[in-house]
Amino acid sequence: MARAWLGVQLADLTPEIAEGFGIKADNGVVISAVLKDQPAARAGLQRNDVIVEFDGQPVTDPQKFRLRVADTAAGRRVPITVLRDGKRVSLTVTLGPRDQNVVDSNNARRTPGFRPTT
Numbered sequence: 516m517a518r519a520w521l522g523v524q525l526a527d528l529t530p531e532i533a534e535g536f537g538i539k540a541d542n543g544v545v546i547s548a549v550l551k552d553q554p555a556a557r558a559g560l561q562r563n564d565v566i567v568e569f570d571g572q573p574v575t576d577p578q579k580f581r582l583r584v585a586d587t588a589a590g591r592r593v594p595i596t597v598l599r600d601g602k603r604v605s606l607t608v609t610l611g612p613r614d615q616n617v618v619d620s621n622n623a624r625r626t627p628g629f630r631p632t633t
Contacts, residue, residue: 519589519610521560522553525577528565536565538598543567544577546597558608561599568596584610 526532526545533540543565549555560566566574570593574580587593589612597604 517589517612518585519587519591520553520613521555521584521608521610522550523555523560524548524550525580527577533565536563536598537601538565540565540567540598542573542575543598544574544580554608554611558595558606560595560597560606560608564597564599564604566595566597567603568594570594585613589613 524547526547528540528543528545530541532545546555546560546562546564546566549560549562566580568574569580569583570587572583574583587610589610592607592609595606595608597606
């Protein structure tokens with residue numbers, strides 16, 4: 516089975532970030548970047564969205580979230596819930612196969628402090 520991916524960079528949701536976004540969330544991960552022409556962009560995910568649910572399950576931290584995405588079959592349509600501008604937004608993303616060339620290129624350019632691409 517090919518490892519799936521969204522095509523996003525993630526950051527931890529700290530209390531300071533949650534406060535800055537005006538949300539009361541202690542679980543979730545922040546999308547720090549959405550890669551062009553990748554599954555997340557096609558599904559309508561945006562920079563600064565806070566992912567709080569993936570496939571009906573709560574998202575608690577970036578590492579566990581990355582593993583859940585990778586363990587899901589590429590090509591599968593998955594419901595995802597984000598907080599955007601203080602409101603819950605439900606989307607459906609069709610996960611793509613992980614393209615190592617895109618991952619390597621993106622990780623080489625990433626901003627310090629952000630997590631590898633998921």
